[in-house]
Amino acid sequence: MADTKVEISADSSTAAQNANAASQPNNPLSRKLNKILETRLDNDKEMLEALKALSVFFTENSLRTRRNLRGDIERRSLAINEEFALIFKEVKEELESVHEDVQAMSTCCEEMTNRLKEMSNIYLFSFSQRLEVRAQVAQAFLTKFQLSNEEMATLRGSRDGPITEDFFKALNRVKHIHEDVKILLRTNQQTAGCENHQIMLQWKYFLFYFLSFTIDECRGLTQETCDISPVLTQAMEALQDRPVLYKYTLDEFGTARRCAVVRGYIDALTRGGPGGTPRPIEMHSHDPLRYVGDMLAWLHQATASEKEHLEALLKQVTLQGVEDNMQEVVGHIIEGVCRPLKVRIEQVIVAEPGAVLLYKLSNLLKFYHHTISSIIGTSVASLLITIEEMHSLSKKMFFNSLSLHASRLMDKVELPPADLGPTASLTQTLSLLREVLASHDSSVVPLDARQADFAQVLSCILDPLLQLCTVSASNLGTADMATYMVNSLYVMKTTLALFEFTDKRLEMLEFQIEAHLDTLINEQASYVLTRAGLSYIYNCVQQHSAEQGALSLLPGMDSSSVKAAMVQFDRYLSSPDTLVMPQLNFLLSAAIKEQIFRQSTELVCRAYGEVYTALTSPANAYKDPENLVPRSPQQVQTLLS
Numbered sequence: 001m002a003d004t005k006v007e008i009s010a011d012s013s014t015a016a017q018n019a020n021a022a023s024q025p026n027n028p029l030s031r032k033l034n035k036i037l038e039t040r041l042d043n044d045k046e047m048l049e050a051l052k053a054l055s056v057f058f059t060e061n062s063l064r065t066r067r068n069l070r071g072d073i074e075r076r077s078l079a080i081n082e083e084f085a086l087i088f089k090e091v092k093e094e095l096e097s098v099h100e101d102v103q104a105m106s107t108c109c110e111e112m113t114n115r116l117k118e119m120s121n122i123y124l125f126s127f128s129q130r131l132e133v134r135a136q137v138a139q140a141f142l143t144k145f146q147l148s149n150e151e152m153a154t155l156r157g158s159r160d161g162p163i164t165e166d167f168f169k170a171l172n173r174v175k176h177i178h179e180d181v182k183i184l185l186r187t188n189q190q191t192a193g194c195e196n197h198q199i200m201l202q203w204k205y206f207l208f209y210f211l212s213f214t215i216d217e218c219r220g221l222t223q224e225t226c227d228i229s230p231v232l233t234q235a236m237e238a239l240q241d242r243p244v245l246y247k248y249t250l251d252e253f254g255t256a257r258r259c260a261v262v263r264g265y266i267d268a269l270t271r272g273g274p275g276g277t278p279r280p281i282e283m284h285s286h287d288p289l290r291y292v293g294d295m296l297a298w299l300h301q302a303t304a305s306e307k308e309h310l311e312a313l314l315k316q317v318t319l320q321g322v323e324d325n326m327q328e329v330v331g332h333i334i335e336g337v338c339r340p341l342k343v344r345i346e347q348v349i350v351a352e353p354g355a356v357l358l359y360k361l362s363n364l365l366k367f368y369h370h371t372i373s374s375i376i377g378t379s380v381a382s383l384l385i386t387i388e389e390m391h392s393l394s395k396k397m398f399f400n401s402l403s404l405h406a407s408r409l410m411d412k413v414e415l416p417p418a419d420l421g422p423t424a425s426l427t428q429t430l431s432l433l434r435e436v437l438a439s440h441d442s443s444v445v446p447l448d449a450r451q452a453d454f455a456q457v458l459s460c461i462l463d464p465l466l467q468l469c470t471v472s473a474s475n476l477g478t479a480d481m482a483t484y485m486v487n488s489l490y491v492m493k494t495t496l497a498l499f500e501f502t503d504k505r506l507e508m509l510e511f512q513i514e515a516h517l518d519t520l521i522n523e524q525a526s527y528v529l530t531r532a533g534l535s536y537i538y539n540c541v542q543q544h545s546a547e548q549g550a551l552s553l554l555p556g557m558d559s560s561s562v563k564a565a566m567v568q569f570d571r572y573l574s575s576p577d578t579l580v581m582p583q584l585n586f587l588l589s590a591a592i593k594e595q596i597f598r599q600s601t602e603l604v605c606r607a608y609g610e611v612y613t614a615l616t617s618p619a620n621a622y623k624d625p626e627n628l629v630p631r632s633p634q635q636v637q638t639l640l641s
Contacts, residue, residue, distance in 0.1 A: 218253040223260060226305075228312040237316035246319075253313065254329040261302050262336040268298050269340075288348045289360055295341060296368040299334065299383065303375050306333050323377070331381035338386040345390045349397055355405065356435045358398035359457075363439065365391035395453075399460055405429065406464035413471050420484040420586040422491045423472065426465060430495045433461045437499040454501040462505060465492065466512075482519040483583040489513045490589050517596060520584070524600035528579045529607055533568035538607045541614040551620035562615065562628055569608075573631075573639045576601070601640045609633035 039047075057076060058069065065072075217232050239246040272280040281294045310326045319325075349361065369387045376384060414423040422430075436457060469488040473481040493509045496502040529535040536556060544551050551557055572579055580597070587593045612633050616625040631639075 218249055219256050221253065221256045221260070226257065226260070226309045228309060233313060233316055236313055237318075240317050240319050250325060250329055253310075254332045257306055257309065257333045258336045261306065261333055264302065265298065265337045265340065269295075288351070288353050288357060289364065292345055292348055292361055293364055295344065296364065296387075299337060299341065300368060300372055300375075302337075303330060303334055303372055303383070306330050307375050327377045327381070330376055331383065334376075335382040338382045341383075342386050342390065346393070349390070349394050352397065352401070355398055355401040355432060356439060358394050358401060359436050360439045362391055362394040362398055362453075365394060399456070402457070402460040405432070406460065409464060409468050410471075413468060416472055416476065416480075416484045420480060420487060420583065421588065422488050426469065426488060426491065429461065429465055430491060433457075434495055434498075436461075437496075458496075458502070458505050462492065478519060479523045479581060479583045482516040482523070483586055485516045486513055486520065486592060487586070487588050489516070490592065513592075517592065517599075520581075520596050521599045521603065524581050524584065524596055525603035525607070527581045528572065528576075528600065528604050531579045532572035532604075533565035534604075534607065534611060537562060537565055537611055541611055544614070546619070551614055551617075552622050559622060559628060562622075566629060570631075573636065576640055605633060605637045605640060608636050 054073075057072065058065065217229075217235075236246070236249065239249055269281045272278055281291065281298070284290045284294060307326065307330050310329055314322055314326060345365075349358065352358075353361075365387055369384060369391060372387070373381075373384055409425050409429065414425045416423060437454075465488075469485060473484045476484060489509050489512050493506060493513070496506055496509070526535065529538055540551065540554055540557055544554070548554070552559065584593055584596060587596075612629050614620060615622055615629050622628055
């Protein structure tokens with residue numbers, strides 16, 4: 001209802017204003033009223049809101065209420081403001097609480113930010129380190145399992161240019177990568193391993209194809225002087241991984257060097273050295289020992305040189321059995337000269353140059369067989385077989401010559417000379433033996449081999465000589481035979497005493513000499529006893545027995561006969577040197593003669609002692625035995641000594 005009243009009053013006011021405005025357009029109050037009246041409440045939202053708010057508490061439109069409206073509005077505004085202030089205070093407190101929480105959150109965030117920064121730095125550093133490690137691992141993998149650009153360029157450039165040491169370094173690199181890839185295939189990296197394995201296999205086959213130049217290089221080594229280049233040595237080291245190519249290359253090298261050695265040997269025989277120095281070996285064919293020695297010396301030098309060439313060629317090869325390979329190839333190289341060498345040595349041996357020369361040739365061949373075998377190192381090499389055959393042939397011819405010489409001696413036995421010294425045939429044979437033994441002592445053959453040959457040589461010469469002496473002295477008397485045998489054996493002994501390995505033979509000869517010396521000693525003692533008059537008395541004493549009665553009763557054993565014999569024995573004691581067998585003067589050794597004289601004197605003294613004992617014995621019934629035998633055995637021994 002109040003709203004209706006307000007609207008009516010407003011409409012009336014508006015109409016009045018419009019009327020006044022029309023009548024008084026220039027009045028300010030009128031203009032304001034008109035402006036108010038012209039205001040459209042529908043468009044003034046603030047006014048509508050104010051009126052709507054006023055309608056809430058302005059319920060009564062009276063004078064009092066209108067007068068108090070302003071105060072009511074102010075009080076209401078104050079209450080609203082107080083309520084707002086109270087609420088805003090709570091909001092402020094809440095905001096302060098929120099601010100504190102936000103401040104705490106900010107502090108926490110700052111701490112978290114700082115921690116995150118620290119963790120981020122640590123993580124980034126660790127991550128960068130991992131990246132660096134991965135980069136290093138990747139680089140190491142590429143370095144280990146791939147060829148560098150320089151190595152690739154070196155390998156590709158080997159098609160047109162010469163092969164250098166860089167090529168072999170790259171080839172070794174390929175081999176090492178290939179071996180490492182095999183290990184890689186056993187790990188989880190199968191893909192990378194398979195790819196690298198295929199690549200390296202292709203490279204290996206490609207590179208070994210280019211190593212075929214080694215065969216051409218070996219084929220060109222046909223000069224007498226062989227220069228092994230370092231590149232060729234490295235090529236052989238690389239080829240050891242390809243057994244077929246390695247063996248084929250060695251065969252080509254051996255064939256080329258064999259041609260060079262054969263050509264050099266023929267030139268040495270027929271043309272000599274450069275400029276004719278040294279002279280051709282064939283020019284010394286009239287001197288068999290030098291001829292054969294020069295040929296063997298040349299072969300020894302050639303064998304050593306070829307061994308050195310092979311050692312230089314294979315010095316970097318690490319295969320097992322490389323030493324056997326070298327010996328086999330050296331044997332193949334030297335095999336070419338075996339036939340011409342064998343023909344020439346056979347011609348020398350078959351010509352029968354004499355026993356001494358044959359023996360020297362035998363020792364020479366054995367020495368070079370031993371020397372060359374130390375280089376080749378195998379007894380199946382053709383050269384060693386050839387030298388061994390020639391040694392056996394020369395040795396056989398030597399012993400055949402000795403046997404022929406011995407048979408000739410036995411066919412025509414020479415009688416002992418008048419002086420009972422060695423015969424001319426014995427002296428000649430001993431001279432031959434002396435030359436053989438002298439060449440044997442000067443030989444450089446190993447000691448065991450020389451000792452084995454020595455016994456056989458002595459058997460072939462000494463045994464026939466001993467038999468010859470025995471047959472030659474068979475018709476002589478006892479003393480003459482013993483003297484002749486002692487002289488012959490003494491000459492043999494003095495000949496053998498100058499050489500080694502003769503101890504057994506010297507001992508045997510000494511026994512035989514002593515046997516014949518016993519004969520001479522007995523003969524000399526018997527000769528003295530016979531000439532001194534004691535022979536008959538001594539024999540009677542030896543044969544007398546107690547059953548025969550007293551010794552003085554025997555014929556010729558009476559006191560007068562014994563006295564006469566003792567007088568004759570005293571003459572012997574005065575000059576014992578006069579009673580010497582003539583055969584003793586023919587002895588060649590003064591020491592043997594002195595030994596015979598001394599020991600025969602001892603026998604004479606022993607015989608006199610037995611005679612003295614028998615004559616002074618009361619059982620033999622001699623009267624005054626002191627006058628019969630005035631000298632005691634000790635006195636006789638003193639006089640004879």
